[in-house]
Amino acid sequence: MTVASRLREARVRRLFDGMVTVLTEAIAAGGSSISDYVDAEGRKGFFQFSHRVYQRTGEPCVNCGTAIRRVLVAQRSSHFCPKCQKPQVQ
Numbered sequence: 252m253t254v255a256s257r258l259r260e261a262r263v264r265r266l267f268d269g270m271v272t273v274l275t276e277a278i279a280a281g282g283s284s285i286s287d288y289v290d291a292e293g294r295k296g297f298f299q300f301s302h303r304v305y306q307r308t309g310e311p312c313v314n315c316g317t318a319i320r321r322v323l324v325a326q327r328s329s330h331f332c333p334k335c336q337k338p339q340v341q
């Protein structure tokens with residue numbers, strides 16, 4: 252994990268492009284119905300089946316097989332692969 256304000260421009264662009272890609276896919280899938288989320292017409296989304304780390308603590312990373320870890324960040328759960336998402340020091 253890296254503090255966003257320390258990212259160089261090329262990495263900010265890459266992060267932004269990734270966010271747009273994931274959000275576009277999530278919206279197309281109707282969102283993530285993890286607890287009680289439904290759309291305005293009461294339909295559940297199905298993007299939760301595409302999550303690669305969220306709520307997959309202990310399960311293997313789809314990229315490298317390392318167990319997914321969970322940490323608290325500002326009192327919220329954050330899930331990540333400790334091998335693919337190594338902390339970056341800049």
Ligand SMILES: [Zn+2]
Nearest residue numbers: 312315332335
């Ligand atoms: Zn991984």
